[in-house]
Amino acid sequence: MIHPVRLLVLSALVAGCATFPELDTAERSAAARVDYPKLVPLGPLLARAGSDDRIDAALPDTLAARAAALRARAALLRGSPITAAERTRLRNAGQRNAARLAGG
Numbered sequence: 001m002i003h004p005v006r007l008l009v010l011s012a013l014v015a016g017c018a019t020f021p022e023l024d025t026a027e028r029s030a031a032a033r034v035d036y037p038k039l040v041p042l043g044p045l046l047a048r049a050g051s052d053d054r055i056d057a058a059l060p061d062t063l064a065a066r067a068a069a070l071r072a073r074a075a076l077l078r079g080s081p082i083t084a085a086e087r088t089r090l091r092n093a094g095q096r097n098a099a100r101l102a103g104g
Helices: 004-016 021-033 042-050 059-078 086-104
Strands: none
Touching: none
8 A cells, every 4th residue: 555645745746747827828928928028238327327417416315314223123023012011910910811721
């Protein structure tokens, strides 16, 4: 008799080899409708990439402010989602329920 795990693995392998023509056809027809990208010379692209027209003097300050805001948000997320009073109340309720289940 064949082991159930081996049968499951064999079934998964056979199912993975199956083709789905409706999916293949849809993908091919969508790809056929798309235009090829325009080819442009590399020189002007490199010249634009090296220019400083998108960076202003306030960028370091802006980035520092964003970084500080993200650090503050991360500190809040690292904190406990419940207060100490809520934690105590939940612990006491759990102990009461455990005692009730043990005694009943």
